Amino acid sequence: MLKRSVRMIARLDVKNENVINTIQLEGLRVVGSPNSLATKYYHDGIDEILLIDQVASLYQRGHLLDLTKQFADNVFIPITAGGGIGSVDEARSLLRAGADKVAVNTQAIKNPNLISDLANEFGTQCIVASIQAKSTSENDWEAFTDGGRERTGVDAVQWAKQAAELGAGELLITSIDRDGTRKGFDVDLMAKISSIVSVPVIASGGFGKPDDAKSIFENTYCEAIAIADFLHMSRGSVPEVKEALINSGLDFRD
Amino acid sequence: MKLITVVDYGLGNILSVQRAFEYLGCKVQLVQKGEGISFESPVIIPGVGAFPEAMNRLSVNGLTVPLGEAAKNQVPILGICLGMQLLFSRGTEHQECPGLDLLDGSVEKMKTITSVSDRQTLPSIGWKKMEVSTTPNDPPFVKEIKNRRFYFVHSFRVSNVDQKMIKAWYLRNDEKIPALIIKDKIFGAQFHPEKSGKDGLEFLQSFVEWT
Numbered sequence: 001m002l003k004r005s006v007r008m009i010a011r012l013d014v015k016n017e018n019v020i021n022t023i024q025l026e027g028l029r030v031v032g033s034p035n036s037l038a039t040k041y042y043h044d045g046i047d048e049i050l051l052i053d054q055v056a057s058l059y060q061r062g063h064l065l066d067l068t069k070q071f072a073d074n075v076f077i078p079i080t081a082g083g084g085i086g087s088v089d090e091a092r093s094l095l096r097a098g099a100d101k102v103a104v105n106t107q108a109i110k111n112p113n114l115i116s117d118l119a120n121e122f123g124t125q126c127i128v129a130s131i132q133a134k135s136t137s138e139n140d141w142e143a144f145t146d147g148g149r150e151r152t153g154v155d156a157v158q159w160a161k162q163a164a165e166l167g168a169g170e171l172l173i174t175s176i177d178r179d180g181t182r183k184g185f186d187v188d189l190m191a192k193i194s195s196i197v198s199v200p201v202i203a204s205g206g207f208g209k210p211d212d213a214k215s216i217f218e219n220t221y222c223e224a225i226a227i228a229d230f231l232h233m234s235r236g237s238v239p240e241v242k243e244a245l246i247n248s249g250l251d252f253r254d
Numbered sequence: 255m256k257l258i259t260v261v262d263y264g265l266g267n268i269l270s271v272q273r274a275f276e277y278l279g280c281k282v283q284l285v286q287k288g289e290g291i292s293f294e295s296p297v298i299i300p301g302v303g304a305f306p307e308a309m310n311r312l313s314v315n316g317l318t319v320p321l322g323e324a325a326k327n328q329v330p331i332l333g334i335c336l337g338m339q340l341l342f343s344r345g346t347e348h349q350e351c352p353g354l355d356l357l358d359g360s361v362e363k364m365k366t367i368t369s370v371s372d373r374q375t376l377p378s379i380g381w382k383k384m385e386v387s388t389t390p391n392d393p394p395f396v397k398e399i400k401n402r403r404f405y406f407v408h409s410f411r412v413s414n415v416d417q418k419m420i421k422a423w424y425l426r427n428d429e430k431i432p433a434l435i436i437k438d439k440i441f442g443a444q445f446h447p448e449k450s451g452k453d454g455l456e457f458l459q460s461f462v463e464w465t
Binding site (some may be wrong): 002004005006007013016042045047072073074076077078095096097098099100120121123124125169170197198200208216221223224251252253 | 265266267268269270273274277302303304307336345361366368373375376377379380403405407408409425426427446448449450451452454455
């Protein structure tokens with residue numbers, strides 16, 4: 001039997017021109033320039049870059065296009081970019097600026113047809129549905145929008161299933177509870193979602209140590225993980241994360 | 255400085271393809287209309303998106319006939335991802351749709367498999383190592399693929415192809431997914447060399463040097 005292919009993604013949340021560290025999606029410290037960090041992680045062997053403009057829903061999003069274009073000059077791995085994208089034209093600008101995939105959250109919950117419109121125009125492989133989930137009881141999670149600030153009353157797991165059906169080629173699931181805590185991913189949430197969809201799922205929120213990578217892949221069907229402050233705060237490196245997967249029975253880029 | 259023509263029909267990440275060749279020291283000419291296709295430089299057909307939409311755009315911009323002429327005149331053509339799929343006779347996305355028909359074959363959707371042991375999702379995404387089958391006449395960049403990983407992201411695959419054209423493939427459960435196709439001077443890469451880090455750039459470098 002073939003080994004499952006898994007990916008390590010460096011997640012950069014930005015506010016204006018800086019990468020920020022978030023805890024439960026509240027932006028705190030400024031940690032560095034997006035382009036220099038992305039370039040560093042690229043050279044360290046990260047598989048993909050995720051660039052999310054956390055305040056784009058509130059303010060403008062010109063910065064996102066500029067940053068994406070900068071990355072295209074020196075980062076030759078897949079780039080997913082998102083933040084406030086709400087139309088086919090906005091997605092097209094982002095793709096032409098160098099993004100390979102566009103992530104949508106707030107605008108997609110408000111108007112789920114956005115996902116199918118984008119998928120029909122650009123193909124499902126260009127669309128990532130980003131879902132921020134907060135636990136409301138032992139087995140329930142609610143979806144949030146606007147950088148984790150606004151409740152929606154929508155069941156996150158059901159929305160994930162619907163987003164995949166509408167045409168999202170990947171699901172980026174962020175646990176608001178675990179974000180920035182370094183306590184590990186919300187394995188229950190990720191297991192639930194990854195078992196009911198047939199698109200790749202990316203786990204985000206809570207990565208604290210290299211072993212968290214092994215544990216999420218062993219206990220869920222997730223195919224990728226997003227890592228943020230572990231890298232941004234130099235608590236560890238990309239090679240250390242990959243090293244934890246050696247002898248795990250997983251197929252990954254070493 | 256080597257000149258490379260990149261067909262820009264509005265689908266896919268053209269900028270990354272352009273930047274990759276520029277990084278390698280090539281001069282890149284983006285061409286949106288058929289008149290821009292000359293026989294002077296290799297032609298790259300990138301693309302991510304839907305087959306019928308892509309063919310529609312190529313057709314509307316007068317690109318289909320010149321690309322056929324370029325192929326007849328032995329101009330090296332490299333199709334990447336959707337660009338590779340468009341080289342074939344027909345696609346089956348949404349509806350049956352003719353492709354550029356420079357190569358015999360069809361493009362079909364792969365299947366998802368939800369059983370526990372052999373689970374396969376779509377799109378098929380990942381950095382894959384490929385199996386390679388070369389002959390002595392093949393360009394060096396075919397052999398060089400072995401043991402390197404390249405980035406794939408696709409839901410459709412090329413099918414009904416002459417096996418001799420398939421120089422590299424990866425396995426998805428039991429299925430051999432064609433990844434590198436060569437016939438004369440027509441090349442198709444299902445992976446994204448412009449997104450495959452250093453190995454991808456070296457593949458493109460080797461391709462440019464060979465053309």
